[in-house]
Amino acid sequence: MSSLTATVVLGNRHTFDGDINPLHQIEVYEGSTIAFQVRSFDDVEPTRTWLGIYPERARDTLFAVMTLLLPDFEHHPLANATTVDSEAIDESDLHALAAVAASTWSFAVDATLRDGSILRTEDFAQLAAASVIVFTPTYIRQPLQLPEGDH
Numbered sequence: 001m002s003s004l005t006a007t008v009v010l011g012n013r014h015t016f017d018g019d020i021n022p023l024h025q026i027e028v029y030e031g032s033t034i035a036f037q038v039r040s041f042d043d044v045e046p047t048r049t050w051l052g053i054y055p056e057r058a059r060d061t062l063f064a065v066m067t068l069l070l071p072d073f074e075h076h077p078l079a080n081a082t083t084v085d086s087e088a089i090d091e092s093d094l095h096a097l098a099a100v101a102a103s104t105w106s107f108a109v110d111a112t113l114r115d116g117s118i119l120r121t122e123d124f125a126q127l128a129a130a131s132v133i134v135f136t137p138t139y140i141r142q143p144l145q146l147p148e149g150d151h
Contacts, residue, residue, distance in 0.1 A: 002031035005117035008062065010069060011041075013108040013131045020108045020133075024069050026062065030118060034058055038065060048080075052087040059123045061086055063098035066109075070100070102126050111135065 006028035011020045027037040034053035053061045068079040078084055078097075086094075108131040113119055121134045 002029040002033075002035065003116070004028070005030045005114050006119050007112045008066075009110045010066060011108050011110075020110050023107070026065060028058075028062075028117060028119060030116070034118060036061065036065060038069075046082050048082055048084070050084045050086050052085050054086070055118055057086070057091070057094060058118045059126075060094050060098040062119065062123075063101040063127075064089075064094050066101040067097045070104075073100075102128060104129055106130070109133070 004027055008026040008028070009020060009022050010024045010026070011022040013019070014021055022041045024041065025039045027039070029035045029037065033051070034055060036050040036053065038048040038050070050061060050065060064078075067073055068076055073079050078089075106129055109124065109127060110133045111119070111124055112135040113121065115137060121136065124130075124132045124134050
């Protein structure tokens with residue numbers, strides 16, 4: 001079973017209030033493996049899934065996915081694939097795609113990272129050209145566990 005450990009929303013910063021106008025969302029699921037679900041807010045694009053992500057390549061894979069959402073990369077073979085096996089991508093190709101996002105990403109990024117996420121706040125500091133806001137837990141409410149038979 002996998003748990004949602006991070007949500008990354010990509011878009012444009014609103015001109016007047018600085019909030020995000022969302023375009024895409026990347027959900028990070030972790031369990032026995034790591035997977036990303038890429039969703040478009042316009043409902044035109046199908047949900048895309050990246051599977052088999054190695055923990056040591058999670059940040060580069062995220063940045064590569066972000067690069068593939070840029071208009072200049074819409075014709076890249078991985079940009080429109082509905083399922084991508086991350087293990088099949090050569091590490092140098094993945095790193096090259098990730099480097100584009102790290103140096104030229106011009107959109108806004110809002111990332112919500114739960115305590116158990118493979119991604120860290122420091123990972124997003126590497127997005128030099130992006131407007132970045134990282135959210136981490138500040139308040140957590142767990143439901144009350146009633147003793148057995150007290151339902």
